[in-house]
Amino acid sequence: MTERRKPPSDQPKRPRNAAATREAILQSALAAFSRHGYDGVGVREIAQTAGVTAVLVNRYFGSKEELFTAAVETAFADISVLEGDSSLLAQRLTADVMTKSEKDAEPINPFFMVLRSAPNPRAAEILRDSIARHFERPLKSLLQGPRAGERAAMILAVVTGLSLFRRVLGSRALAMQTPRVFPGTSRRCFND
DSSP states (O other): OOOOOOOOOSSOOOOSOHHHHHHHHHHHHHHHHHHHOSTTOOHHHHHHHHTSOHHHHHHHHSSHHHHHHHHHHHHTOOOGGGSSOGGGHHHHHHHHHHHHTSTTOOSOOHHHHHHHHTTSHHHHHHHHHHHIIIIIHHHHHHOOSTTHHHHHHHHHHHHHHHHIIIIISOOHHHHTOOOEEOTTSSOEEOOO
16 A cells, blocks of 8 residues: 655644634634735635635634624734723824834734725625724713714724825824823823
8 A cells, every 4th residue: 555645835834722722713813804805815715814714714713704793803812092081082093093003014914904905785784883882882872962872983083094094105203203101101102
């Protein structure tokens, strides 16, 4: 009998650890969706970067859509910017945008995931639902007075616009600002 040899693989085999495998797939998906958007990357590419097969990705997440949903939920999970003294909310939001939109920001960027995935109608729906759940509704609960929901949506639109002007358009006035630590927090904001 002849011995069957497996072809050499570019990626080393992952040890069998379900939690680590799921996390590797999710981190690969976060980076891929941030760089290429929902329509710009396939399950095979995400799997290859994670060191697994596309079949394994589907076993853990069911489909590309469900993987995208999990990635969006993970990307939007940190809502700490909404916690604390509500009178300092504007400063915290500004500091958060400036910190997360620096030129050398991490490859996992929720802003770019939104920007590059929104053209797909189903991805846009997933993004809208998650943004409403993680940011819009909690922000609405912090605002006093009439039309809090509309004002929360407007605040998110302004924050997104600031990110767009700084990261995508490269507004000189915003891009040249160097963030500094905001008093009383580890967050950074504009220099004076």
